Amino acid sequence: MIKISLFAFLSGLILVSCQPEKTDVNEVGGRIHLKFSHLVNEESLVTDSLCYVNEAGNPYLINDVMYFISDVYLYSSEGEILHIDQQKIIHYVDIHYDETLVWKVFDPIPEAVYDSISFVFGLSEERNISFMFVNPPEVNMFWPTVLGGGYHYMMINGKWKNEQLDIVPFDFHLGIGQIYSGNTTNTDSITGFAQNYFEVTLPLQNFEIKEGDTTTIEIAMNIDSWFRTPHIWDFNYWGGAIMQNQEAMNTAKENGFDVFEIVKIY
Amino acid sequence: MNRYLWLFIIGFCFIIQKSEAQIVNDTIELSGVEIQADRLQLKSISRLDSRTIQSIPVPDLGLLLREVPGMNGIRKGGTAIDPVLRGFRFSQVNVLANQGIKIEGGCPNRMDPTLAHFEADDVEEISIIKGPYTLRYGPVLGGLIQLNTFQPEPLKSFRIHGSLHTSAGLNPAGFGQYARIFGGSDKIYFTLSGSYKNYGNYQDGRSNEVKSSFIKHHFTSGVGFKPARNHEILLSLSRYNGQDVRFPALPMDEIISQTSVYAVRYRWERISDIIGYLDVNLHSGVVYHEMDNRFRPNYTSVVPPYTGIMQAVAKVDAMSSGARVETGFRINDAILISGIDFQRTWKNGERLVKMIMVMNGQETTSTNKTNLWKQSVVSNTGGFSEFTFHYQHYDIKASARIDINHGASQDTLSLISNEITYFKNDHATQINLSANAGLIKRFSNGNSVGFFLGRGVRSPDLTERYIKFLIVGYDNFDYLGNPQLKPEINYQADLNILLNSFRAGKVLIDGFAALVDDYISGVIIPESVAQPRSMGAAGVKQFSNTGRAYLYGYELSWNSVSYSGLSFRASMAQTIGIHAKTTRNIIENGQITGVEEVRNDPLLEIPPFETRVQVQYSFLKERCKAAMDTRWVASQKNVSIAFNEKETPGFMLLNFSLLYYIKQNIRLSTGVNNVLDNYYYEHLNRRIVGSSVRMYEPGRNFYININIDF
Numbered sequence: 006m007i008k009i010s011l012f013a014f015l016s017g018l019i020l021v022s023c024q025p026e027k028t029d030v031n032e033v034g035g036r037i038h039l040k041f042s043h044l045v046n047e048e049s050l051v052t053d054s055l056c057y058v059n060e061a062g063n064p065y066l067i068n069d070v071m072y073f074i075s076d077v078y079l080y081s082s083e084g085e086i087l088h089i090d091q092q093k094i095i096h097y098v099d100i101h102y103d104e105t106l107v108w109k110v111f112d113p114i115p116e117a118v119y120d121s122i123s124f125v126f127g128l129s130e131e132r133n134i135s136f137m138f139v140n141p142p143e144v145n146m147f148w149p150t151v152l153g154g155g156y157h158y159m160m161i162n163g164k165w166k167n168e169q170l171d172i173v174p175f176d177f178h179l180g181i182g183q184i185y186s187g188n189t190t191n192t193d194s195i196t197g198f199a200q201n202y203f204e205v206t207l208p209l210q211n212f213e214i215k216e217g218d219t220t221t222i223e224i225a226m227n228i229d230s231w232f233r234t235p236h237i238w239d240f241n242y243w244g245g246a247i248m249q250n251q252e253a254m255n256t257a258k259e260n261g262f263d264v265f266e267i268v269k270i271y
Numbered sequence: 272m273n274r275y276l277w278l279f280i281i282g283f284c285f286i287i288q289k290s291e292a293q294i295v296n297d298t299i300e301l302s303g304v305e306i307q308a309d310r311l312q313l314k315s316i317s318r319l320d321s322r323t324i325q326s327i328p329v330p331d332l333g334l335l336l337r338e339v340p341g342m343n344g345i346r347k348g349g350t351a352i353d354p355v356l357r358g359f360r361f362s363q364v365n366v367l368a369n370q371g372i373k374i375e376g377g378c379p380n381r382m383d384p385t386l387a388h389f390e391a392d393d394v395e396e397i398s399i400i401k402g403p404y405t406l407r408y409g410p411v412l413g414g415l416i417q418l419n420t421f422q423p424e425p426l427k428s429f430r431i432h433g434s435l436h437t438s439a440g441l442n443p444a445g446f447g448q449y450a451r452i453f454g455g456s457d458k459i460y461f462t463l464s465g466s467y468k469n470y471g472n473y474q475d476g477r478s479n480e481v482k483s484s485f486i487k488h489h490f491t492s493g494v495g496f497k498p499a500r501n502h503e504i505l506l507s508l509s510r511y512n513g514q515d516v517r518f519p520a521l522p523m524d525e526i527i528s529q530t531s532v533y534a535v536r537y538r539w540e541r542i543s544d545i546i547g548y549l550d551v552n553l554h555s556g557v558v559y560h561e562m563d564n565r566f567r568p569n570y571t572s573v574v575p576p577y578t579g580i581m582q583a584v585a586k587v588d589a590m591s592s593g594a595r596v597e598t599g600f601r602i603n604d605a606i607l608i609s610g611i612d613f614q615r616t617w618k619n620g621e622r623l624v625k626m627i628m629v630m631n632g633q634e635t636t637s638t639n640k641t642n643l644w645k646q647s648v649v650s651n652t653g654g655f656s657e658f659t660f661h662y663q664h665y666d667i668k669a670s671a672r673i674d675i676n677h678g679a680s681q682d683t684l685s686l687i688s689n690e691i692t693y694f695k696n697d698h699a700t701q702i703n704l705s706a707n708a709g710l711i712k713r714f715s716n717g718n719s720v721g722f723f724l725g726r727g728v729r730s731p732d733l734t735e736r737y738i739k740f741l742i743v744g745y746d747n748f749d750y751l752g753n754p755q756l757k758p759e760i761n762y763q764a765d766l767n768i769l770l771n772s773f774r775a776g777k778v779l780i781d782g783f784a785a786l787v788d789d790y791i792s793g794v795i796i797p798e799s800v801a802q803p804r805s806m807g808a809a810g811v812k813q814f815s816n817t818g819r820a821y822l823y824g825y826e827l828s829w830n831s832v833s834y835s836g837l838s839f840r841a842s843m844a845q846t847i848g849i850h851a852k853t854t855r856n857i858i859e860n861g862q863i864t865g866v867e868e869v870r871n872d873p874l875l876e877i878p879p880f881e882t883r884v885q886v887q888y889s890f891l892k893e894r895c896k897a898a899m900d901t902r903w904v905a906s907q908k909n910v911s912i913a914f915n916e917k918e919t920p921g922f923m924l925l926n927f928s929l930l931y932y933i934k935q936n937i938r939l940s941t942g943v944n945n946v947l948d949n950y951y952y953e954h955l956n957r958r959i960v961g962s963s964v965r966m967y968e969p970g971r972n973f974y975i976n977i978n979i980d981f
Contacts, residue, residue, distance in 0.1 A: 145577065
């Protein structure tokens with residue numbers, strides 16, 4: 006009996022584990038990538054160079070551009086609405102992180118002709134929750150709780166040459182605004198908050214999704230538009246920091262209506 | 272003799288085939304562990320005695336258990352190594368003390384697994400029962416680790432005895448001091464013990480400092496008395512404290528740990544010719560655990576790429592209470608043990624996160640408080656019977672238990688997305704049936720063969736059911752509990768063969784195969800459903816039943832007889848674990864772009880093949896024993912694809928030790944671990960937080976232990 010047992014045991018020793026096998030189990034449909042590019046005066050953004058002048062005549066340069074878009078919808082020509090939400094709803098864009106410049110959308114896209122795309126610039130009130138991001142770079146968009154909480158919708162950091170010809174920094178930041186009592190920005194005098202996110206809708210022309218195909222939609226942010234229409238933005242008037250100036254942020258928000266455009270679909 | 276030689280040759284063929292050098296040199300480790308596995312029973316059992324426990328370099332039970340074939344440990348710091356038994360880990364391994372005392376740690380990251388709540392020097396014996404073959408002390412899935420601590424014992428006449436144990440080492444530099452007095456008479460007797468341990472950071476084999484320091488102290492008191500003949504009552508109270516226990520592989524360190532354990536035992540023996548005894552046990556363990564990141568750079572300064580100061584603190588209260596009644600019957604050669612038990616575990620804890628930023632020239636502090644567990648409780652009520660019967664050359668053993676398990680929580684979290692319910696706080700009640708049977712055939716010369724079959728069922732623990740967004744697993748994901756989890760079921764078979772020769776010694780072979788249904792593991796949930804809340808977490812995983820897993824392997828050990836004082840020991844062990852079907856996210860540019868199914872994926876955190884050989888020489892009339900211990904560990908290439916587990920290269924260690932009885936009651940044990948100062952890590956060592964670098968093991972360590980009994 007011992008010999009039989011030994012034989013059985015030693016036979017077991019030489020058993021080898023099965024090799025792992027991988028199988029694709031993704032749902033069928035087409036795929037889209039959203040590519041983000043950044044333009045100034047219809048040319049690709051050049052950072053850290055004082056080579057731009059806005060409509061108010063302020064020479065300026067851009068160091069950083071970071072922002073969120075969220076709640077992307079696709080609208081088909083047959084009236085169907087598709088919410089991109091299977092894996093993520095919020096996408097962070099940062100010119101310093103190449104991987105953020107293309108959102109490879111997880112959701113399979115049903116075959117159809119789509120005539121427009123929309124998204125929220127920034128974060129809607131229900132999505133803008135403090136401490137929901139814990140890692141860089143997104144965590145660095147944090148907006149202090151005392152100022153309304155959640156996260157910056159956008160940070161454009163740069164410098165401009167002021168009236169004294171000094172080159173001074175500006176933080177063109179958008180987030181939740183504060184309503185203060187009186188002419189102070191002391192946080193103790195905050196009486197309410199204002200949401201500054203807005204929705205962007207862009208037309209798609211001849212855009213058809215086919216099963217198995219991956220289509221890239223390139224969305225450009227025209228940075229100069231933030232300073233042009235409908236309000237001419239003068240850094241010398243608004244100053245370098247606006248996150249505690251709701252009037253300035255509201256002006257920037259209104260200037261955002263034509264900042265985005267679709268430049269290419271391929 | 273030839274067949275033993277043959278077995279050994281096979282073993283070393285495995286070593287040659289599987290060992291690969293890990294980085295540079297070879298290693299040394301000192302091990303004085305004696306494994307008394309020669310008492311083959313109806314289960315795979317290993318035992319460690321108090322002298323072995325008191326001879327180890329750093330008095331930590333988790334470190335000690337890694338010496339046992341088939342056992343390994345998950346290292347996250349300098350202490351509190353979390354035991355892994357044949358690939359089973361965490362709640363798959365039941366750890367308890369004495370007659371069923373089970374203490375649930377407070378830390379969700381398992382900084383304080385059950386073993387950390389007991390003082391190593393207080394332990395008289397450790398039994399490791401591999402497989403679901405002992406059901407007397409609660410549900411068991413993969414195995415049972417039972418600690419028997421020193422209990423008050425009656426003496427014929429009034430006397431007081433004591434023992435002192437001083438330990439010191441250079442890497443980590445530190446010392447431990449333990450003292451115990453015990454005594455009394457045949458009616459009333461007592462034991463009192465206390466300890467203090469203070470160890471610094473250790474250095475790995477390349478002199479890199481690993482921030483692993485810790486301070487621990489404890490006291491235990493116990494009193495027993497016999498109100499009447501054959502009646503005994505034991506009362507005990509223990510208090511364990513940890514302070515500034517560093518865990519470089521975790522996002523936080525343990526700042527305070529306070530554990531109080533209360534136990535009462537009543538035993539009535541020789542009740543009648545048939546009823547052997549009645550044993551009643553009550554116990555309660557209260558744990559307070561506090562951890563934070565004050566020792567990390569982020570706590571006091573801005574560490575790029577962060578732009579703010581991040582502070583986090585978590586506080587958890589845990590309470591484990593239990594009761595157990597057992598009675599034993601003997602009828603001729605048959606023994607029947609039956610009883611009921613109850614265990615209740617409760618946890619409540621929260622985390623406070625602060626973010627301090629300077630914006631527009633003014634400093635702002637934002638805080639966020641979340642609960643980790645909210646009045647979460649799991650209770651388990653069970654009944655068991657164990658039957659043992661001897662018939663001629665056969666031993667037969669069978670046992671069964673039924674458990675009613677109930678989980679509840681005061682959570683208000685509700686997570687429902689796209690019509691899928693991820694988290695909803697429903698109460699869950701489960702009825703679990705476990706059973707096993709074994710047969711052993713004894714031959715002449717002490718040879719024997721045993722075969723055992725078992726079904727072990729365990730309900731999910733509090734972490735698996737109710738934890739909320741904390742990095743508690745192998746990977747850098749926040750984990751979310753799942754109140755809807757089903758129990759895990761292990762179907763296991765073991766084959767034991769004991770070969771005994773007066774000339775060659777004893778060889779014990781133990782092979783096992785386990786099939787685990789509803790295996791509990793982490794599954795990634797979409798970012799759109801839940802986002803991580805712990806700094807450094809890559810996403811959120813939820814505990815889920817993930818189908819079937821297989822584990823199989825063996826342990827083999829040989830203890831030679833003594834040849835003029837020279838003796839040999841050798842052992843080898845291997846476990847293979849396979850996940851039948853799981854899923855893995857496809858990640859491109861840091862974004863999840865798809866999902867793929869993985870079949871036959873190696874299970875996570877399965878230790879590689881390893882073998883040990885010890886040569887020991889006794890001299891000076893056996894007052895002195897010198898030992899050289901070598902340990903070969905193969906590379907681990909069977910790694911989980913789903914968890915993106917990294918392969919680990921093999922390594923070899925060499926240790927020296929010397930045990931000297933200065934007098935009969937004074938002994939000195941000293942040695943050098945990792946003599947060659949090897950730079951290596953175990954496969955189960957976790958990564959240093961915020962990096963992909965694994966925690967390396969200590970380099971060369973000189974240590975000394977002095978024990979005085981009086």
